[in-house]
Amino acid sequence: MIEDLRWFGFRWQEPMVSQSERLPLYRAALARLHALGLIYPDHRSRKDVLAAASAPHEGDEHDEPLFPPEFRPPAGTPLPPLTEPVTTNWRFRVPDGETLAFTDGHFGAQTAVAGRDFGDFLVWRKDDLPSYQLASVVDDHAMGITEIVRGADLLKSTFRQLLLFRALGATPPAFYHCPLVRDDQGVRLAKRHDALALRTLRTSGRTPEEIRRTSL
Numbered sequence: 001m002i003e004d005l006r007w008f009g010f011r012w013q014e015p016m017v018s019q020s021e022r023l024p025l026y027r028a029a030l031a032r033l034h035a036l037g038l039i040y041p042d043h044r045s046r047k048d049v050l051a052a053a054s055a056p057h058e059g060d061e062h063d064e065p066l067f068p069p070e071f072r073p074p075a076g077t078p079l080p081p082l083t084e085p086v087t088t089n090w091r092f093r094v095p096d097g098e099t100l101a102f103t104d105g106h107f108g109a110q111t112a113v114a115g116r117d118f119g120d121f122l123v124w125r126k127d128d129l130p131s132y133q134l135a136s137v138v139d140d141h142a143m144g145i146t147e148i149v150r151g152a153d154l155l156k157s158t159f160r161q162l163l164l165f166r167a168l169g170a171t172p173p174a175f176y177h178c179p180l181v182r183d184d185q186g187v188r189l190a191k192r193h194d195a196l197a198l199r200t201l202r203t204s205g206r207t208p209e210e211i212r213r214t215s216l
Contacts, residue, residue, distance in 0.1 A: 049068065089125055
């Protein structure tokens with residue numbers, strides 16, 4: 001992937017970051033969330049969540065289903081200690097009813113209501129790895145990131161990450177969400193569409209210049 005990006009013309013100044021080498025940072029953030037009482041253990045499977053959700057985000061296959069509030073432990077329930085290794089999922093308890101807002105560099109003003117538009121979300125998985133949400137926030141803060149540019153399919157993730165930035169006492173960056181690249185039928189391009197992979201186009205003799213012109 002890195003080789004293909006270089007071939008396509010991407011250049012970067014910062015050294016590559018391996019998340020597998022940053023686990024102590026993620027674990028420290030988890031411990032802080034635990035100390036603040038903002039997370040709780042969750043033994044439910046994704047199948048359980050989908051079965052209980054009244055409207056599990058139809059058409060939004062890339063986002064987490066809305067976590068049923070009845071699966072939450074009551075507020076004030078004593079938390080078990082974090083284990084080493086972690087063998088259960090841990091979720092962030094969102095502030096139900098709070099309206100979160102940010103101004104996106106492309107789409108403008110964005111708002112979402114916690115507990116309605118998104119629910120309690122994973123911060124640590126039972127295979128002892130951080131979730132995407134927690135790892136992203138910790139990395140962005142540690143690296144001093146001031147602007148994030150990513151796909152529009154991650155707009156809802158931004159609201160979850162804003163809660164994590166606040167909980168960890170970090171200043172969130174600015175966000176710019178780009179429209180997704182789609183094929184002639186309007187289907188988003190994804191890794192499963194191997195015929196459109198950079199490596200496939202490269203080996204077929206296409207040039208970076210030609211691909212960029214076609215994408216405009």
